[in-house]
Amino acid sequence: MNTIIETIQNHRSIRHYEDRPLTDEQIKMIVESAQAAATSSFVQAYTIIGVKDPEKKKELALLSGNTHVEKNGHLLVFCADLHRHELVAEMEEVNVQQSLDTTENFMIALIDTALAAQNAAVAAESLGLGICYIGGLRNNLDGVSKVLNIPKYVLPLFAMTIGYPSKINDKKPRLPFEHIYHEDGYQTDSSILKKQLGDYNKIIHDYYMERTNGKRSDTWTKQMALKFKEPSRTYMKEYVQKQGFNKK
Structure with a gap:
């Protein structure tokens, strides 16, 4: 087993961090690693928003219901982004409206964003940092959009807290x-x-x-049965389409 595989397989979510910010050099290295991920047809349909402002972190922590969104070394918000492709169309004087609205390009943006995020996670962990994905960001995307000034054709998908771990839990066993x-x-x-x-x-x-x-x-099947028993975030389809995605 090489060190890359060892880093990947040693992953666990970190929710407690030292009061120690990441350096600009570390942030740049992590984001550039994210950008090195595979991307469908070179579309690069994502944007990463770094949040340093303590007040914005506090607001996002309240919106997501996760306290460590406020207290970490750095916070990244990963967004599916076709807004820049709307700008591309204006620059090249091409009508892409119908294409931007399709489910296919919605999926491309989701997949591109997820691939970039996982590269960022591995890069951060290889530097001795801990990370945690924050799906709770989707609890209130209207609120998140106001805090981060999100335009149409941009969809915040999840956040990632990064920092120096102050507490490390045991690794959760994965499915066989x-x-x-x-x-x-x-x-x-x-x-x-x-x-x-x-x-x-x-x-x-x-x-x-x-x-x-x-x-x-507790058991895994019990956890999953309770999770899927009732629908959650049922506003999502409306919000996604309001942002211009997945209309066709």
Whole structure:
């Protein structure tokens, strides 16, 4: 195993950081690593907003419901971005309106952003920093858009807190390799899949029992069933389309 794979496989979410800001050099290195990610047809359909302003961090922490959004070494907000392609069209005097509205280009922007973000995460962790993705940013995207001055054809997807860890939790066990990796086609035998999930439940149950000294008894399937039992962020389709995405 080389050091890159070791860094990737040693990932865990960090939610407690030292009161120590990242340097501009570190930020530039992380963002340039994000930019080195693969991008569909060279579209580069994302923007990364770095947030240093303590008041803006505080507002975003309240909107996302995550206190470590306020207290970290640096905060990045990853946005799907087709606004620059609207500007490209103006510069080249080409009508791209119908294309910008399609589900395909919406997906390109989402995928490009996610690929860039994961490169940023690996880069940060390779520097000895910790990170945590903040999906809670989508709890109130209207509020986030006001704080960050987000224009049409830009969609804040998630934030990433980065910093020097002050507390490191044990790594959470992932789903079994055989459950994730299906060879030559999707495994559709439900009995096999449920057996794998049952075995995984035992691992997760033991993980939580050990981590909490017996105070938490939980399984993965129970967590997921409760998560998906009721729809969340049901305003999302309306907001996405208001921003110009995914109309066709």
